[in-house]
Amino acid sequence: MNVQELTETLIGKDSLGILKTIDSKYGSEAVFTSSFGLEDQIITHLIFSQGLNIRVVTLDTGRLFKETYEVQQRTLDQYGKKIEVFFPDPKDLERYLTEKGPNAFYQSIELRKECCHIRKVLPLNRALVGAKLWITGIRKEQSGNRNDMPLVEIDSAKEILKVHPILQWSWEDCLSFAKENKIPYNPLHEEGYPSIGCAPCTRAIEPGEDFRAGRWWWENEDTKECGLHWVDGKLTRKKGN
Known part of the structure; x- marks a missing residue:
């Protein structure tokens, strides 16, 4: 399916409906x-909770908070x-640390x-x-540069469709849903950490x-991203086929 076809298939569905539809069409x-x-x-x-066949993966950078591992x-x-x-x-890590140091x-x-x-990224x-197909937890509210993200897009560098099932959710929506459904979440969220990455790079x-x-926080750029959602220095935005 291309972006337009998948968008038409998913439009109007809630987050669970989006994931169930993706599961039925793409599975693992x-x-x-x-x-x-x-x-x-x-x-x-x-x-x-729905027994979907979608693969769940995580990227362990080696410098995460202990609270993240606990979650x-x-x-x-x-x-x-x-x-x-x-x-x-x-x-790659050995070369970087040897040549540039642990906090370069x-x-x-x-x-x-x-x-x-x-x-x-690697x-x-x-x-x-x-x-x-790649599913993310991106929400529009997270930052200004994500305000115009569509539900479905394509990452042209990876040549893969991307879907953001909770794109329209607010932070309050997320917190309420997690508490209502007894979903484990990071206690750092309640200590002023809404966005949590590597420990040395997050305050x-x-x-x-x-x-x-x-x-x-030490950088002065208006847009701060790690590169997972960037193509040629910009957030992925391609909406074509």
Whole structure:
């Protein structure tokens, strides 16, 4: 299916209906990538509680918060389902750490993006091998540069369809749903961390700050992304076939 056809198939469905439709059409050829944030935990719950065949994978950068690992374990214990884990290539990490040091990402945007590329982008590429559709936990409310994201798009670099099933949800919607359904979520969310990545690159935000202000807070760029959703330096936006 192309973007337009899939959009017409999914439009008007709620998040669970979107995931069930994807499951019926793609099954295990659809991949959901989770970082164990609140949004991702909701999608994981919908997939696991409904017994869908969609693969759930995570990218372990090696520098996550201990609370993130605790949520991962609680999720495995609660649902009894498999979550595939993808790590960075040890040789890539060895080279980066040897040549540039463990905290080189603080020194420049280029070095930070190189670290993200090694720890996230390359493992993601391996996780998506053989997949036809990629599911994310992106929400429009997360940052201004995500406001115009469509429900369905295509990542032209990876040549794969992307679907954002909870795109329209608010933070309050997510939190309420998680509590109502007893979904495990990261306690750091209640300590001012709405967006949680690697521990050295994430801080709590102050009241009134942007949702993602705590990510790579030392950088001055208006748009801060790790590269998972970028093609040629821009967020993926291609809406054609």
